[in-house]
Amino acid sequence: xxxxxxxxxxxxxxxxxxxxxxxxxxxxxxxxxxxxxxxxxxxxxxxxxxxxxxxxxxxxxxxxxxxxxxxxxxxxxxxxxxxxxxxxxxxxxxxxxxxxxxxxxxxxxxxxxxxxxxxxxxxxxxxxxxxxxxxxxxxxxxxxxxxxxxxxxxxxxxxxxxxxxxxxxxxxxxxxxxxxxxxxxxxxxxxxxxxxxxxxxxxxxxxxxxxxxxxxxxxxxxxxxxxxxxxxxxxxxxxxxxxxxxxxxxxxxxxxxxxxxxxxxxxx
Amino acid sequence: xxxxxxxxxxxxxxxxxxxxxxxxxxxxxxxxxxxxxxxxxxxxxxxxxxxxxxxxxxxxxxxxxxxxxxxxxxxxxxxxxxxxxxxxxxxxxxxxxxxxxxxxxxxxxxxxxxxxxxxxxxxxxxxxxxxxxxxxxxxxxxxxxxxxxxxxxxxxxxxxxxxxxxxxxxxxxxxxxxxxxxxxxxxxxxxxxxxxxxxxxxxxxxxxxxxxxxxxxxxxxxxxxxxxxxxxxxxxxxxxxxxxxxxxxxxxxxxxxxxxxxxxxxxx
Numbered sequence: 159x160x161x162x163x164x165x166x167x168x169x170x171x172x173x174x175x176x177x178x179x180x181x182x183x184x185x186x187x188x189x190x191x192x193x194x195x196x197x198x199x200x201x202x203x204x205x206x207x208x209x210x211x212x213x214x215x216x217x218x219x220x221x222x223x224x225x226x227x228x229x230x231x232x233x234x235x236x237x238x239x240x241x242x243x244x245x246x247x248x249x250x251x252x253x254x255x256x257x258x259x260x261x262x263x264x265x266x267x268x269x270x271x272x273x274x275x276x277x278x279x280x281x282x283x284x285x286x287x288x289x290x291x292x293x294x295x296x297x298x299x300x301x302x303x304x305x306x307x308x309x310x311x312x313x314x315x316x317x318x319x320x321x322x323x324x325x326x327x328x329x330x331x332x333x334x335x336x337x338x339x340x341x342x343x344x345x346x347x348x349x350x351x352x353x354x355x356x357x358x359x360x361x362x363x364x365x366x367x368x369x370x371x372x373x374x375x376x377x378x379x380x381x382x383x384x385x386x387x388x389x390x391x392x393x394x395x396x397x398x399x400x401x402x403x404x405x406x407x408x409x410x411x412x413x414x415x416x417x418x419x420x421x422x423x424x425x426x
Numbered sequence: 427x428x429x430x431x432x433x434x435x436x437x438x439x440x441x442x443x444x445x446x447x448x449x450x451x452x453x454x455x456x457x458x459x460x461x462x463x464x465x466x467x468x469x470x471x472x473x474x475x476x477x478x479x480x481x482x483x484x485x486x487x488x489x490x491x492x493x494x495x496x497x498x499x500x501x502x503x504x505x506x507x508x509x510x511x512x513x514x515x516x517x518x519x520x521x522x523x524x525x526x527x528x529x530x531x532x533x534x535x536x537x538x539x540x541x542x543x544x545x546x547x548x549x550x551x552x553x554x555x556x557x558x559x560x561x562x563x564x565x566x567x568x569x570x571x572x573x574x575x576x577x578x579x580x581x582x583x584x585x586x587x588x589x590x591x592x593x594x595x596x597x598x599x600x601x602x603x604x605x606x607x608x609x610x611x612x613x614x615x616x617x618x619x620x621x622x623x624x625x626x627x628x629x630x631x632x633x634x635x636x637x638x639x640x641x642x643x644x645x646x647x648x649x650x651x652x653x654x655x656x657x658x659x660x661x662x663x664x665x666x667x668x669x670x671x672x673x674x675x676x677x678x679x680x681x682x683x684x685x686x687x688x689x690x691x692x693x694x
Contacts, residue, residue, distance in 0.1 A: 320595050324587060324589070327533075
């Protein structure tokens with residue numbers, strides 16, 4: 159009844175470890191496939207955009223484009239949705255940032271010295287060292303650029319995780335075992351309060367995604383949070399009609415949770 | 427039969443964890459007082475200097491001063507001697523860097539968010555929040571500069587440790603258990619080759635320290651390494667007489683091991 163997030167650098171063995179942990183615990187492993195499946199539910203064009211935008215550092219244009227902001231909100235909503243189902247190992251995509259207030263989420267970061275990672279990728283992909291170095295440089299940069307844009311953190315700071323492992327000196331089995339050893343203590347943290355907190359986070363993310371992926375509405379300043387009592391919606395709407403559409407979408411998703419609107423009407 | 431090094435942020439609970447790990451494993455717990463005791467054997471003035479210089483950011487004068495360089499070399503020598511005994515938990519003092527080549531040394535880092543650390547220091551020292559925060563910022567600053575000047579690395583880099591634990595969500599007992607669980611795998615890494623390498627590193631540190639703490643010699647550019655076959659001396663000496671003195675000290679310290687000099691005499 160816990161959730162494990164695994165952030166990793168290229169060639170660190172992070173995915174291998176994630177899959178091993180998932181298999182041993184009987185948890186579901188959430189990687190690119192599952193994330194894109196979740197995104198596809200919203201519509202085929204989101205899947206198409208998703209394939210390009212997933213774990214990708216956005217260009218200045220993309221960053222403010224609705225496809226990127228919409229995609230990010232979908233990924234966040236998916237991750238929260240998976241976390242709510244429990245018993246998941248979630249890879250990358252800022253999962254540790256999203257679940258930092260959830261005590262039954264174990265946030266891990268797996269890396270190794272870059273020369274070691276280059277060697278591994280060179281072996282695994284059957285490319286020379288120079289090519290491997292470029293591949294790793296590219297993927298590390300893309301991932302950290304995505305995280306920097308969305309979470310304003312670089313993804314390499316130990317402070318953002320519960321445990322950090324160096325697979326330059328620890329084997330995949332050792333790291334997997336360390337993660338498994340910590341699970342019982344995490345499960346104890348799945349109190350009703352903690353689960354309610356996650357439910358609230360997930361609901362806010364769902365509503366935000368519903369609004370940002372609705373094509374009748376373009377509201378890049380949108381913020382949706384749950385303050386413990388209600389869903390709070392902030393942002394600048396261009397017209398009354400837009401404001402109403404936003405609230406309509408929110409109400410539909412919020413169910414019995416209350417909505418509090420702090421939307422500003424432009425010019426009003 | 428392994429070694430554990432614990433590097434920690436002040437107030438993250440690293441000392442309690444180190445002590446508990448040592449107690450459970452029946453290892454010797456090596457902290458400041460153990461090291462002072464060893465340093466004092468080399469002369470009372472080193473103990474005096476040690477207490478001032480330890481964990482302290484050297485001023486620009488001190489950095490090139492023989493007392494700082496001599497102190498650091500003495501510190502390293504003492505740490506290697508303790509590591510050679512095996513079954514030790516070494517707290518701080520760059521132990522992780524000194525032992526990075528030794529696969530049976532488990533290099534652990536303990537961190538926590540500022541808020542948690544303020545709370546812990548405030549309780550432990552019986553001071554208010556503001557004072558605790560000042561203590562922490564000062565201690566962090568001094569310690570990280572000490573390590574950067576002594577070892578030229580940022581002290582939180584994941585590549586420099588095997589595992590990093592964030593005690594905001596992980597309890598002290600959990601971290602202790604995780605460290606203990608990793609020991610069997612580390613024990614398996616105690617090969618004759620690895621032990622020999624530690625002996626070589628320790629010998630180089632001894633030679634370095636004997637030269638640096640000798641008051642007839644001041645050779646700030648000195649570097650002493652063991653290249654697997656012999657002790658290698660590098661640096662620039664002032665004149666032939668000084669070079670001779672350095673080699674004499676080195677030969678005496680190195681015992682049966684050969685010396686190879688790559689020393690340059692200034693101006694030649």
